[in-house]
Amino acid sequence: MQEILKKYKTTKPEDVQVWFKAAHTSSFPKDGGACVKYKDLQIAVFNFDRLQKWYACQNLSPEKQEMVLSRGMIGDHNGIPKVACPLHKKTFSLENGENLNGDLEPIATYPVKIEDDFVYIGFSE
Amino acid sequence: MNSTTKLRVYFDKNTYKIRNSTYFCIVITKTVRMKTVIVVGNGMVGYKFCEKFVAKEGSKNFKLIVFGEEPRPAYDRVHLSEFFENQDAKALEMAPAEWYAENNIELIIDERVSDIHRSSKKITTAKNREFSYDYLVLATGSSAFVPPIKGVEKKGVFVYRTIEDLEGMLDYAAKLKEKNPGARAAVLGGGLLGLEAGKAVMDMGLEPHIVEFAPKLMPRQLDSRSSQVLQLKLESIGLNIHLSKATNQILGEDAITGMEFGEDDILDVEMLVVSAGIRPRDELGKTCDLEMGVRGGIVVNNQMQTSDESIYAIGEVALYNQMIYGLVAPGYDMAEVAASQILGDTNSLMASTIDMSTKLKLIGVDVASFGEPFMPASKGHSVIFENKTQHLYKRINVSLDGKKLLGGILVGDASDYSMLHQMFLNEMAIPEDPAQLILPAGDGGASFGDVMDLPDEAQVCSCESVTKGQICGAIESGEATDLAGVVSCTKAGTGCGGCKPMVKDLTEATLKSLGIEVKEGVCEHFDLSRQDLYQIIQVKEYTSFNEVLDNHGNGGHGCELCKPLVASLMATIHADTANKEYAIQDSNDRYLANIQRNGTYSVVPRIPGGEITPDKLIALGEIAKKYDLYTKVTGGVRIDLFGATLNQLPLIWKELISHGFESGHAYGKSLRTVKTCVGSTWCRYGMDESISFGIELENRYRGIRAPHKIKGGVSGCIRECAEARGKDFGLIAVEGGWNLYLGGNGGATPRHAELFAEQIDNETVIKYLDRYLMFYMRTAKPLQRTAAWQERLEGGLDYLKEVIIDDKLGIVADLEQEMETLVNRFECEWTQAVNDPEKMKRFNHFVNSEEEDDNLVFVPMRDQKMPEPWN
Ligand code: SRM
Ligand SMILES: Cc1cc2nc3c(=O)[nH]c(=O)nc-3n(C[C@H](O)[C@H](O)[C@H](O)COP(=O)(O)OP(=O)(O)OC[C@H]3O[C@@H](n4cnc5c(N)ncnc54)[C@H](O)[C@@H]3O)c2cc1C
Ligand code: SF4
Numbered sequence A: 001m002q003e004i005l006k007k008y009k010t011t012k013p014e015d016v017q018v019w020f021k022a023a024h025t026s027s028f029p030k031d032g033g034a035c036v037k038y039k040d041l042q043i044a045v046f047n048f049d050r051l052q053k054w055y056a057c058q059n060l061s062p063e064k065q066e067m068v069l070s071r072g073m074i075g076d077h078n079g080i081p082k083v084a085c086p087l088h089k090k091t092f093s094l095e096n097g098e099n100l101n102g103d104l105e106p107i108a109t110y111p112v113k114i115e116d117d118f119v120y121i122g123f124s125e
Numbered sequence B: 001m002n003s004t005t006k007l008r009v010y011f012d013k014n015t016y017k018i019r020n021s022t023y024f025c026i027v028i029t030k031t032v033r034m035k036t037v038i039v040v041g042n043g044m045v046g047y048k049f050c051e052k053f054v055a056k057e058g059s060k061n062f063k064l065i066v067f068g069e070e071p072r073p074a075y076d077r078v079h080l081s082e083f084f085e086n087q088d089a090k091a092l093e094m095a096p097a098e099w100y101a102e103n104n105i106e107l108i109i110d111e112r113v114s115d116i117h118r119s120s121k122k123i124t125t126a127k128n129r130e131f132s133y134d135y136l137v138l139a140t141g142s143s144a145f146v147p148p149i150k151g152v153e154k155k156g157v158f159v160y161r162t163i164e165d166l167e168g169m170l171d172y173a174a175k176l177k178e179k180n181p182g183a184r185a186a187v188l189g190g191g192l193l194g195l196e197a198g199k200a201v202m203d204m205g206l207e208p209h210i211v212e213f214a215p216k217l218m219p220r221q222l223d224s225r226s227s228q229v230l231q232l233k234l235e236s237i238g239l240n241i242h243l244s245k246a247t248n249q250i251l252g253e254d255a256i257t258g259m260e261f262g263e264d265d266i267l268d269v270e271m272l273v274v275s276a277g278i279r280p281r282d283e284l285g286k287t288c289d290l291e292m293g294v295r296g297g298i299v300v301n302n303q304m305q306t307s308d309e310s311i312y313a314i315g316e317v318a319l320y321n322q323m324i325y326g327l328v329a330p331g332y333d334m335a336e337v338a339a340s341q342i343l344g345d346t347n348s349l350m351a352s353t354i355d356m357s358t359k360l361k362l363i364g365v366d367v368a369s370f371g372e373p374f375m376p377a378s379k380g381h382s383v384i385f386e387n388k389t390q391h392l393y394k395r396i397n398v399s400l401d402g403k404k405l406l407g408g409i410l411v412g413d414a415s416d417y418s419m420l421h422q423m424f425l426n427e428m429a430i431p432e433d434p435a436q437l438i439l440p441a442g443d444g445g446a447s448f449g450d451v452m453d454l455p456d457e458a459q460v461c462s463c464e465s466v467t468k469g470q471i472c473g474a475i476e477s478g479e480a481t482d483l484a485g486v487v488s489c490t491k492a493g494t495g496c497g498g499c500k501p502m503v504k505d506l507t508e509a510t511l512k513s514l515g516i517e518v519k520e521g522v523c524e525h526f527d528l529s530r531q532d533l534y535q536i537i538q539v540k541e542y543t544s545f546n547e548v549l550d551n552h553g554n555g556g557h558g559c560e561l562c563k564p565l566v567a568s569l570m571a572t573i574h575a576d577t578a579n580k581e582y583a584i585q586d587s588n589d590r591y592l593a594n595i596q597r598n599g600t601y602s603v604v605p606r607i608p609g610g611e612i613t614p615d616k617l618i619a620l621g622e623i624a625k626k627y628d629l630y631t632k633v634t635g636g637v638r639i640d641l642f643g644a645t646l647n648q649l650p651l652i653w654k655e656l657i658s659h660g661f662e663s664g665h666a667y668g669k670s671l672r673t674v675k676t677c678v679g680s681t682w683c684r685y686g687m688d689e690s691i692s693f694g695i696e697l698e699n700r701y702r703g704i705r706a707p708h709k710i711k712g713g714v715s716g717c718i719r720e721c722a723e724a725r726g727k728d729f730g731l732i733a734v735e736g737g738w739n740l741y742l743g744g745n746g747g748a749t750p751r752h753a754e755l756f757a758e759q760i761d762n763e764t765v766i767k768y769l770d771r772y773l774m775f776y777m778r779t780a781k782p783l784q785r786t787a788a789w790q791e792r793l794e795g796g797l798d799y800l801k802e803v804i805i806d807d808k809l810g811i812v813a814d815l816e817q818e819m820e821t822l823v824n825r826f827e828c829e830w831t832q833a834v835n836d837p838e839k840m841k842r843f844n845h846f847v848n849s850e851e852e853d854d855n856l857v858f859v860p861m862r863d864q865k866m867p868e869p870w871n
């Protein structure tokens, strides 16, 4: 596996050590995403307005290792919220990172919380 | 190493039959050695054996070890030629290495099995390791047969069997072309595989030559007449064919420079692919004294057992009924039989007759033969249809009583292959006048044979042995609800893919018979077609995606299929630009630029008609230099600047706009370019001002969003330098006006535009085009170019003329008015974006930092730069 993929590890809510204050909620389009920088990580954050939920995952598409997922389109497949990579439309569950239309490695997902209209992303380190 | 010491109870595989009833012998033992099956050869059939074995009950009691000599796990050899397109070996894999581990199969690749010791039931490998077996399965396949021609060992002579062979060829061809762009390559052998190899060397950019010993191509499958038709067709696409040629020697010092047939009969070639047949890789069988065929191959019985009952042979190494079967489908059947037999199912036997029907999968040339392609007159009658001008030949052989199909040959159009093949296999009744089966529809040919008439046991997918009954059953039982579901639960269509059209027909017919409407829906979120949605949005005046989804969707949240579609409809209906609701726009529209493979973008300003002032050219050059962009003239005669980061896009566009440029919509499903030739402005043959008219048309239709992109062309005379007939709309100046052509396409399925109207003036051209484009935008399917739409339009070109010229539907006034609105409301979306700070926000790579993507790596290339290659 590429070194760069190893930097991204799914973080469970119970493992969060740091809540990183990323940006104001208005920086993210409704039902769309944008990218947040945390240390040397790139995190895609999605404002899933139709579900009234927020999601975060690695910005790196595991297929070709390009930093593009935040620019992908979101939606759902059989009720599972997902993002489609803008390069080849590989889709990933925003709930658990699973590749829904292929057998790529799952992407790392991170907890998100909103406080006072600010978006916070949870990291374990 | 393969033993367990648990106390266990198991059913012995030997069952005892006493007076018609079966008793299992229950054996209780303290230490049971797990039995070991060793598979030698990890090719297509060896893999299929593993897949079938582990899926069967009882396989848990066996340890499976597989040896493969090649450096990678089994791949799809049938589709080997696809490797030329993308050099993606992974895409060909039958299953990834992890699959074997997950299924408790020990996969040992890159290691050849070198000996079998039958008395001790052991094998040794080339790395001198030893393994014990209880059952041994030989699936060593075959190798390409290389005739002993003098000089055949020279450099530049290849066979066509493995990925490594192809890599070698690609390398060699690239070097040849560097030295000599017109280099020639020959293929020795004009059979099924040879022709495929011929197409491959042609795609590599070499001048292709096919050399065949027999006086005809595909001697084993075709009769002389069909062979001639095929030859004409292949020559018309650029293959050179040499028949009745016996090669005496390969010329050249160290590397091949030519082939010598007779004293003065020489063909200069710098590369040769030998495709002269296959030889079973039966060396292991020979050295351990298994019974062998006279001309090679390991003899097996109908249980796939060799002369040693614990050794099985399957695939291309097995000699069954005194034949080697060089096709994958019989190999898969053998794998099924061997797996069942080893697991104790003694009823699973190989059929006594094996279907050798084949369909050539050369892109662009249809060839198929089934059953008895050649038939002596004593056995039946032949019905032959031949049309050499269209490279068409069809022959069917009918039984003497006229009731059954015995076989046939199709060249030039094999679209009826699946149905004819099924009629043959299932001995179905045929029409009283069998000619109907092959005559073109309209000439007395009937659209025959409903797929649902096939018997349930008809084998539709021969690679995976899936019957019609299983396909329909999957739907009837509710296991599958659509084509994708049928494919995933039956595996039909996952082999060579030849049966896919029939699987689709069966799926749809079964759904219909159950009263389930076959959805034309755009995706899982809408049951409606694009045309339905068009009307709904227009009538209800919806302006946002959520309104449409909430009122007419299936209750989900949309996806990458329906969102861009609704965005495009909003644009067509309300003249919206892609700046509105940018989160539902497709990848490229969302950022008003084409995303490149490293996540950077390209910038393509509009250069209407290809006309550009020196000042504007200089401005483009300076901007490209300032932002260090890779620069190229596109196939659409304008200039593309590549490698802009997201953050740079608005900065670049601000500068371009200040020099008078506007968006070229290279990213949109919208008008791209109207290509022009210089026409009467400069050209000594020009009949009219093609540049001026091209510019006028490009400016008229710029920015409108359509089901797919639209391209135009305007040529000043019939020499057609603007390639107008390859475009969605094309104009050619003639005496007395313009000839208007519609529905052309380059790209994946090229098609010449059809002549729609002759000698019309500029206003009439615009009137017809307005109507045509609007009619297309209203009624086409998502991502359907005008060519595909027009081709499927019921009533064809005549109908189109009735609608557009004669106003048969009474809609032309609406069409014209809708187009006029779009034309008048045009706004450059890049100008919109850079003038609005809100709209500019989306062009930052990070929301919380001004930095750019730190993952980008460029490498230098010919004085410019490019993204680092993907690994
Ligand atoms: C840049 C260019 C190649 C070049 O370096 O010359 C190009 C590049 C792309 N083409 Fe093209 N096509 C380019 C001329 C053509 C032409 C030639 C022409 O226009 O005369 C054709 C064949 C003519 C035709 O369309 O009928 C062509 C047929 C395609 C197709 C196949 C369409 C089809 O109907 O089969 C696709 C795929 C698609 O659109 O689905 C495609 C798609 C693409 C995309 C957009 C693929 C993508 O989504 O990334 C490429 C990215 C463009 C970019 O700027 O990043 N491109 N493409 C040409 C841009 C022309 C321009 O100025 O806008
Ligand atoms: C270009 C091409 C196109 C084709 N197109 C079609 C088609 O359209 N339709 C069709 O039905 N068939 C087609 N075929 C034929 C089809 O690929 C074969 O029938 C099929 O691959 C046979 O499978 P197999 O497992 O018997 O042999 P193989 O796929 O050759 O596998 C045998 C494997 O065993 C390995 N091996 C051999 N000896 C040893 C040893 N001692 N120890 C360890 N490993 C060993 C070999 O390296 C090889 O990997 C095509 C073949 C080619 C080359
Ligand atoms: S530019 Fe067109 S032809 Fe070339 S690789 Fe991209 S899509 Fe294919």
Ligand code: FES
Binding pocket: A061, A062, A063, A064, A065, A066, A085, A086, A087, A088, A089, A090
């Ligand atoms: S790079 Fe993301 S799907 Fe191909």
